[in-house]
Amino acid sequence: MNFEVVKAIAQLRKPGDLMADFSKLSSAPDHHDVRQQHHSPLPPQSKSKRIVTQNVTSEFFAAASALNTGQLVKDEYFTLFEAVGALEIMDPKMDSGFLTSGESVEHDYDVLRELLPEEVLGIMDQMLCFEMTWHMGHPLSQSLFTSAYIDQLLWPDPKTLEQARFERDKTSGPGNKLLHLVLRAYCLGLVKTCDFVRRRIMSEHYYEEEDFVVSLYHRKLLDDFELSDISTKIEDAMAFVTKEIESMDRPFRDALLNRLQLRKTLLSAVQSDGFLDRQRARLWERCLELLPMLSQTNKLGVPIENSFGIKIQRKLASSVPPRPIVRISFDEALSRLSGICQNGRDAYRILDSQAGTRLMTFVLTYQSRIPQPSIYIRCLLQSLVFSEMRVLGTISLKQLLFDDFEELVLPADILVDPANGDIEAPQDPRFQISKRMDAFVTKAADAEGIDTELRKYTKEEPIRELSAPNEEIWSFPLSSWAYYYKLRQMEWIVQMGFELDIYQVDELAGMYWYLDWKPLHRPCVRAEVAIYRYLQHLASTRLQHIERIRTFSAHRLKRIANPTLKQKTSFRRSFSFLDFATLEASATQSFAEGLSCLFSFLAHLGLIPAPYHPLPYGTPALRYSLRVQPFLSVSLPEVPSYPEFASRVSLHTLERDAGDPSHQTASTKIETNDQAVAILDFADQALKAARKDWEAISKTKAETARCVGCEDWWRASVKNIVRACITANIMIATSKKAMSKAASQDAREILKVEVVKSNELYHAWWMVPRILPK
Amino acid sequence: MSKATLDAPAELRYVQYHSSKERTYLSAIRQLISDDLSEPYSIYVYRYFLYQWGDLCFMALDEDESLIGVVISKLEPHRGGPMRGYIAMLAVREGYRGKGIATQLVRKTLDVMIERDADEIALETEVTNTAAMKLYERLGFLRSKRLHRYYLNGNSAFRFMLLIKEKSAAYEYEDEAQPQLPIRPPST
Numbered sequence: 001m002n003f004e005v006v007k008a009i010a011q012l013r014k015p016g017d018l019m020a021d022f023s024k025l026s027s028a029p030d031h032h033d034v035r036q037q038h039h040s041p042l043p044p045q046s047k048s049k050r051i052v053t054q055n056v057t058s059e060f061f062a063a064a065s066a067l068n069t070g071q072l073v074k075d076e077y078f079t080l081f082e083a084v085g086a087l088e089i090m091d092p093k094m095d096s097g098f099l100t101s102g103e104s105v106e107h108d109y110d111v112l113r114e115l116l117p118e119e120v121l122g123i124m125d126q127m128l129c130f131e132m133t134w135h136m137g138h139p140l141s142q143s144l145f146t147s148a149y150i151d152q153l154l155w156p157d158p159k160t161l162e163q164a165r166f167e168r169d170k171t172s173g174p175g176n177k178l179l180h181l182v183l184r185a186y187c188l189g190l191v192k193t194c195d196f197v198r199r200r201i202m203s204e205h206y207y208e209e210e211d212f213v214v215s216l217y218h219r220k221l222l223d224d225f226e227l228s229d230i231s232t233k234i235e236d237a238m239a240f241v242t243k244e245i246e247s248m249d250r251p252f253r254d255a256l257l258n259r260l261q262l263r264k265t266l267l268s269a270v271q272s273d274g275f276l277d278r279q280r281a282r283l284w285e286r287c288l289e290l291l292p293m294l295s296q297t298n299k300l301g302v303p304i305e306n307s308f309g310i311k312i313q314r315k316l317a318s319s320v321p322p323r324p325i326v327r328i329s330f331d332e333a334l335s336r337l338s339g340i341c342q343n344g345r346d347a348y349r350i351l352d353s354q355a356g357t358r359l360m361t362f363v364l365t366y367q368s369r370i371p372q373p374s375i376y377i378r379c380l381l382q383s384l385v386f387s388e389m390r391v392l393g394t395i396s397l398k399q400l401l402f403d404d405f406e407e408l409v410l411p412a413d414i415l416v417d418p419a420n421g422d423i424e425a426p427q428d429p430r431f432q433i434s435k436r437m438d439a440f441v442t443k444a445a446d447a448e449g450i451d452t453e454l455r456k457y458t459k460e461e462p463i464r465e466l467s468a469p470n471e472e473i474w475s476f477p478l479s480s481w482a483y484y485y486k487l488r489q490m491e492w493i494v495q496m497g498f499e500l501d502i503y504q505v506d507e508l509a510g511m512y513w514y515l516d517w518k519p520l521h522r523p524c525v526r527a528e529v530a531i532y533r534y535l536q537h538l539a540s541t542r543l544q545h546i547e548r549i550r551t552f553s554a555h556r557l558k559r560i561a562n563p564t565l566k567q568k569t570s571f572r573r574s575f576s577f578l579d580f581a582t583l584e585a586s587a588t589q590s591f592a593e594g595l596s597c598l599f600s601f602l603a604h605l606g607l608i609p610a611p612y613h614p615l616p617y618g619t620p621a622l623r624y625s626l627r628v629q630p631f632l633s634v635s636l637p638e639v640p641s642y643p644e645f646a647s648r649v650s651l652h653t654l655e656r657d658a659g660d661p662s663h664q665t666a667s668t669k670i671e672t673n674d675q676a677v678a679i680l681d682f683a684d685q686a687l688k689a690a691r692k693d694w695e696a697i698s699k700t701k702a703e704t705a706r707c708v709g710c711e712d713w714w715r716a717s718v719k720n721i722v723r724a725c726i727t728a729n730i731m732i733a734t735s736k737k738a739m740s741k742a743a744s745q746d747a748r749e750i751l752k753v754e755v756v757k758s759n760e761l762y763h764a765w766w767m768v769p770r771i772l773p774k
Numbered sequence: 775m776s777k778a779t780l781d782a783p784a785e786l787r788y789v790q791y792h793s794s795k796e797r798t799y800l801s802a803i804r805q806l807i808s809d810d811l812s813e814p815y816s817i818y819v820y821r822y823f824l825y826q827w828g829d830l831c832f833m834a835l836d837e838d839e840s841l842i843g844v845v846i847s848k849l850e851p852h853r854g855g856p857m858r859g860y861i862a863m864l865a866v867r868e869g870y871r872g873k874g875i876a877t878q879l880v881r882k883t884l885d886v887m888i889e890r891d892a893d894e895i896a897l898e899t900e901v902t903n904t905a906a907m908k909l910y911e912r913l914g915f916l917r918s919k920r921l922h923r924y925y926l927n928g929n930s931a932f933r934f935m936l937l938i939k940e941k942s943a944a945y946e947y948e949d950e951a952q953p954q955l956p957i958r959p960p961s962t
């Protein structure tokens with residue numbers, strides 16, 4: 001059910017992987033019959049003289065009979081990967097050529113039959129559904145390519161646009177204009193749109209198979225033909241429909257025109273040329289405006305189910321066994337399309353974000369919206385961020401990085417002076433600076449080494465502390481910059497684990513409390529992996545680091561006798577960033593600490609489920625190793641060792657022994673509850689601080705919060721964190737109230753805890769449990 | 775131990791697989807497992823496991839010797855690194871679920887893996903398979919990754935891991951293998 005390689009089946013179904021079932025032949029009771037059947041006919045003789053065929057059936061059976069049942073024939077390079085790719089011939093689920101008796105090979109559908117307007121509408125809307133399932137990540141072979149119409153247009157490969165028609169061999173065959181003019185134009189537009197979409201996705205980073213299947217099965221998506229020619233076809237079709245007053249009722253005409261217009265607009269919106277133009281947003285908006293009518297007129301259409309067929313898969317150059325057609329409802333397709341259009345429009349707002357820190361906020365905020373933007377849209381955003389060596393179409397990478405260095409660590413510093421690059425005299429320090437900065441920017445070369453070298457050109461004055469006047473402390477600006485982002489990323493990785501439901505509840509606190517079945521609590525502190533505790537650790541490391549950066553910038557500013565307006569502005573901008581980063585890191589730290597303590601409290605009193613005790617396999621230390629494994633190869637910040645970690649965690653548990661419960665002295669309920677309430681007080685303090693910080697963040701001006709261009713989404717997200725924080729504070733109050741009334745009672749009799757699923761939380765990164773009085 | 779485990783029907787026998795049992799049980803094993811699969815595995819996949827790691831396969835049989843549950847696993851060095859056990863297939867017949875049978879089967883295969891010096895044990899399960907996730911979590915497994923659209927039906931999976939031994943620092947594999955830039959806090 002769960003092979004690492006299950007996916008590989010798709011690639012591996014090739015003849016070389018076929019494995020005969022030897023045992024069935026050699027030991028099944030009826031194997032004589034099987035042999036009989038294979039004996040008689042002469043092998044077909046090839047016409048070519050070079051190839052001589054020979055019937056090897058009897059040799060094969062003789063060889064097979066030498067094997068024992070269940071014996072495996074494989075060389076050492078034959079892996080599970082390949083084993084899963086093996087298939088059994090004549091098993092209808094695995095053998096794509098298998099026909100039941102009387103079944104024909106070809107899909108039975110006459111693409112040249114005349115179509116009624118309602119049928120054309122029906123087919124168009126079905127195609128739209130399949131286009132969307134393709135966007136969702138299903139292969140064309142299970143979606144659009146199952147259409148007999150698309151098949152007919154694209155195969156054999158048309159050499160000219162004129163050849164891409166339904167009557168492939170005849171010049172004029174049966175069928176009517178609705179078919180040959182209208183449906184064809186629609187299909188051409190659709191296929192060409194897919195071509196642009198696919199090319200955009202393939203030009204960017206994405207996960208093949210998981211996110212998107214690029215495979216075309218040796219077909220082409222009209223990639224040799226011009227968009228303008230296809231647009232003209234659509235326009236011709238529209239002109240035809242407009243004039244068909246006699247033969248078609250108004251609603252049908254309008255519905256057809258609506259779909260053709262959508263095709264035409266969508267095609268222009270996705271085309272590659274000029275995609276950096278802000279005006280593209282207008283085209284996406286225009287598509288959006290067409291959707292309500294599309295939705296209202298869907299009921300006019302009559303879908304033609306048998307114009308799609310799974311057998312068409314057999315004509316595709318693929319080694320995959322037959323796979324079911326993937327269907328979605330029209331409403332779902334429409335909501336997907338509407339999402340694509342909205343997100344396409346909104347993506348262009350990124351062009352307003354300019355500076356590095358804002359760009360980062362935009363990308364993070366945009367990409368993490370729910371529902372997640374589709375793969376095409378994510379790739380479009382990537383292209384807008386960076387393509388043809390330019391950021392947002394205008395900024396060079398070097399400019400972007402220099403701007404970021406300046407904002408974070410080097411306000412008004414000579415290191416980021418763009419004029420350095422113009423100096424050609426090697427004896428000029430600025431020439432040397434420029435050379436080293438380029439090395440850092442282009443190769444991410446050793447930051448510390450470069451920082452050390454640069455000192456002599458910048459004449460940096462180290463800081464000396466009064467307590468240790470002989471000790472020189474240097475700013476290390478590039479290393480500081482890199483370390484800042486490294487910490488930031490580590491926090492994101494931890495937080496992303498919440499979004500992906502990776503953590504189990506008992507891991508959140510950093511420990512849990514084992515409760516015996518017996519009425520008396522027998523506490524056993526078991527320090528587990530503390531996710532929130534680790535997050536708190538990272539955020540507080542970042543806070544210290546920001547302080548260090550600030551100290552050096554302030555030190556440098558003091559040494560500038562008469563700062564110019566430009567210098568002042570640069571410093572002001574940097575300090576504003578550092579202030580905001582401090583606020584945000586401190587907010588993260590407090591919230592993480594508060595939740596860690598809250599979960600400790602709940603675990604302490606047995607209010608959240610604990611795994612088996614004793615854990616039949618594994619130990620807390622091993623679980624910890626596994627959890628921090630992604631960070632083990634990161635040398636700094638160092639991952640705390642398990643004992644260090646366990647001791648930190650037990651700070652809030654008032655120094656209890658971690659070990660087997662049988663070695664513990666039994667404590668009374670009152671004692672346990674008192675300790676739990678003490679932890680609750682820590683949680684209370686931290687969460688109050690967190691609330692204050694997050695509320696301050698939510699009131700920050702867009703310019704300061706670096707969220708220009710995405711202010712609305714960013715504020716919505718922060719608002720959700722504030723809500724989560726307020727909820728956490730309420731949960732604390734509830735718990736305190738209940739505990740104060742029941743000093744000596746079993747907490748489980750007075751409080752009830754529900755762990756909220758990640759998709760039901762205010763914010764996926766902040767897992768606030770629901771605590772209710774009983 | 776949980777209620778389910780305590781309730782496990784006493785009359786069941788847990789039997790280690792051996793190639794001499796192929797003719798009696800293989801088709802039943804295949805049947806039991808493929809009942810829960812949209813796409814069947816060829817006979818070769820079963821042989822792949824059973825021939826090489828028959829001792830890691832356990833069957834639950836009732837008093838009539840009919841197959842109630844099965845677990846199929848393998849154990850080999852993972853990318854040249856640690857000895858990794860892998861639970862490939864697990865199934866219990868419908869009317870018999872929730873009685874701790876799968877837990878017993880998994881424990882048996884784990885015990886053999888540990889005896890044979892496994893460093894770690896891995897498996898995947900669909901993110902919606904509550905019963906399987908609960909079972910593995912109770913045994914001490916942790917979720918280590920979410921595998922996006924892992925199955926052919928488009929569903930995602932969780933990779934579950936259980937460490938048996940502390941990882942040796944020498945093992946550098948999977949995504950962690952990329953060289954780390956020495957990004958450090960500036961020395962003071």
Ligand SMILES: CC(C)(COP(=O)(O)OP(=O)(O)OC[C@H]1O[C@@H](n2cnc3c(N)ncnc32)[C@H](O)[C@@H]1OP(=O)(O)O)[C@@H](O)C(=O)NCCC(=O)NCCS
Nearest residue numbers: 776778864865866871872873874875876877899904905906
């Ligand atoms: C997964 C499977 C093997 C479990 O077999 P089983 O014998 O029922 O398992 P166990 O009784 O040992 O343990 C299952 C646990 O999950 C719980 N469980 C079962 N269904 C559940 C559900 N829908 N929600 C929550 N818990 C559930 C059981 O109560 C039991 O927990 P408990 O002991 O605390 O009561 C069985 O359901 C099965 O064959 N499923 C189909 C195949 C499959 O999914 N294989 C696993 C692939 S990794």
